Amino acid sequence: MRWDLRPYPAPAGSGQRGKEENHEEATMKALIYHGPGRRSWEEVPEPRLTAPTDAVVRVDAVTICGTDLHILKGDVPAVTPGRILGHEAVGTVTATGDAVTTVKEGDRVLVSCVSACGRCRYCRESMYGQCLGGGGWILGHLIDGTQAEYVRVPFADTSTYLLPEGVEDEAALMLADILPTAYEVGVLNGRVRPGDTVVVVGAGPIGLAAIATAQLFTPSHIVAVDLAQSRLEAAKQFGADVVVGAGDDASAAVAELTGGLGADVAIEAVGVPETFEQCTRLIRAGGHVANVGVHGESVPLRLQDLWIRNVTITTGLVDTYSTPALLDMITARRLDPGKFVTHRFPLDEMSAAYDTFSAPEATGALKVVLTR
Template sequence: MKALTWHGKSDIRCESVPDPQIQHERDAIIRVTACAICGSDLHIYDGVIPSMESGDVVGHEAMGEVVEVGRGNSKLKVGDRVVVPFTISCGECFFCKRGFYSGCERSNPNQDAARKLWGNSPGGLFGYSHLLGGFPGGQAEYLRVPYADVGPIKVPAGLDDEQVLFLSDIFPTGYMAAEFCDIQPGDTIAVWGCGPVGQMAIRSAFLLGAERVIAIDTVPERLELARQGGAVTLDFMEQDIYDRILEYTRGRGADACIDAVGTEAETMASADSMMDRAKVALFMGTDRPHVLRQAIHCCRNFGTVSIVGVYGGFLDKIPMGSAINRGLKFRMAQTPVQHYLPMLLDRIEKGEIDPSFVITHRASLEDGPDLYKTFRDKKDGCIKVVLKP
């Protein structure tokens, strides 16, 4: 089959790889009908995610048609249309039983390596390094889905692929980011990053009752899409974000701040972000947490900082004094997608939101390598890429 594979920094290729096979009785094989390039895939493209190996199949946003089912899987049958969560979860362990599917104790076969970096291991992820299981990803013609009686959700008739594809990751992640904010009537929510997850967080914040959302980015197309969703927008290259947020909130700060950027904050945004870049280049740091620092300072006393941007290692110069003395709450996670799927699918069916609004580019797998670069460089108005094998 054809698939997108990683061969080093800025080197994604479309090439032939072996077809996936049933390996466990709970597996399923799907023929991928739509997949997407996620903002977190760009961290792989930029070479900042450890334990990638040459030839790894990438991608963790995928859906398609079931073509084969393991003999122990009674949930799915051949011909079912399904969306596949990016988190791989057994459904039976301590965390899965409590709804914390992304913390699954069984799905990552490389737990020992993860423990060395993080102290303990999360669940496995599709297409996202051997630290998280080394599972082949979904930017391919076919995908093996482990624990397929737990993860995939069936797509009702009448909904097309583009309406439901983002249930695999960015819609639940953006919704979770807003849910973490414990939004009350009258609240102002600030969102750093107007990429796909940030866009979902903006609209989810309004769905959950926010009065105002302040969206922060510098890319014109992203800021315009945020405005279309009802947000007030700030360009961090042209305005002092801290001063403007305090101005909008009468000196109090945002009720909650969402970091939808993560480890690769814009280098030229500030002096501290330039220092972060230098430290990473000199192997003195692993991440560039400028956005997280700013979100902490812009949050009101006893507010919430919601973190859904990807961080990989150890963060430097985090203002914990500000957080502790002002009573901030931190909420963060790899999204337990399965927990959110039924409710978010219901919102789509009711017409409360159509996640396809974020798509700007549609292409084939063969176009994938070029579109990784287009997406990374924020060219051609690219906000979200959907690939159709």
Template structure:
């Protein structure tokens, strides 16, 4: 089979790799129908995630069909169409018992495309399949479902829920890439008074407005002053950092009100200055972390009911074998207008929907 392989910072390629095999009785092998590229993958290619070894197949988001399972997999079977979660959960360790699956100590957590081969390939081995894949209803299109593997749970859990967005809040989202846009969409579920988006790309600010942002600003347009003007000088109740850069994090800490929340979602590859000399007296809460994906089942129900604007985030589609082109387009999003790129998904979609209809 072929997969997209990381070799070293700045070096990667779509090439022949060994087919995955069942290694543990809880594994499943998934034929990848639809995959996507994440901002975290770009950080890996830059060398920001040194745990990724040369020779690793990248990717941690996919939709596909189960083709083989270990003897201890009970919730899915060959032929099932599934969403592959970005987080793997053993279900037995203390963290999993607390639904903190991203910190799994039983061999899970974020492992796909990180410490084991990932989903940007024709086939992928998924450990602990019972808790790490989700059966998909036929009504959810693959290109929509794949966005629920990572960006929507990440935005919702690490941004909106960790930031404690509440009715009547002012929410500032710094970074209107895919995760930032998903944060805007899911923050709206909690009826904030207003949502402000900050980004350097005009196309992304337009997308933010279409997804419910009440005001937008370029970093050069004094977004701190805009927030102050909108809140009688107090600042945002919640500031969500969705870039992963020192400047964007520090901007969030300057925009948040006393007693407010800064929810860091971005993956940082450089040290960030934490200005405790300014923040300690303002009772600011700062949260961060990897997604746990405990909300995936709920988000899937919302997507099936048409309550999530997933399709609005997909701007480019490619066949799987054009992975390198997809990376290039996604990595130059400011120039190409790319929000989320989706690969594959055309061939098996009709079959999956028909099969679901036949079972009904």
């Protein structure tokens, strides 16, 4: 069998529905990447439908991700100057291509950080992050993203989620990236099981989301490791039983909890060599290291020490296959992602929001939300 990985062809007479028809010269404000360390909130053309599977979404709420900070550091060279950043949003559909059938103008939707063509080998295996048909992590990466007044969303049928009444924008926004990322790449890849001792290294938003979702599997202990006292306090609020800060011995703390064995699962949620190596030291023989952090430089892998201890190391880009289940948990009040939000800004204060989010030690920021 041969896989047809070409984009959907435009049907004869393909048109578009919604506001797109009458705004040829319209402009909007967006956060533009101008190279490492350089960004600006400036005026650019509004997005237009370019394929019959597209939708244009008015951004009603958007947030900033740690990955955006990695981009600004130059850690993601595929992001080129001139790109609109951002890959998380909640908004209202304003236009759809003729092939879009599951959302329509006026619908309130979650825009996922991962786009899915729905047709390729990986999409058929629910590995949407590895999409071969033009999707994967493309928003704010390979195409213009969500930190703007409007965003073009490719493959709208399989890359947006209708939001039920009663789910607030802020809560839904946490499902665009951090919750499915922590849950899939950290908790599920790490194979957290009832009774486990789980160590989360890094108590930023992703680490806190790992703590929150690890609790779904009733581990016996959740240990949070971070240098910032404010984030350790947040970790306690999200469910950590033990916190380890600057000057503390994480290995000794874990050994005391486990009778000297080590953790069953260590979740790396920072993305620097030191924290990855720390995770490999904290786990027991037969344990799992689940790497969630975005790494921008080489990390030593001391395989000569790890192979004989039956250690499993997993990596991953989020696939967002868990988003519908997480949305159901929010609707049923089993998860409360709104508590991730510590700072709120109007959309046109994007630069101030970046300044706040990028200095969590001084501001105490976890997630910032910008709204119209």
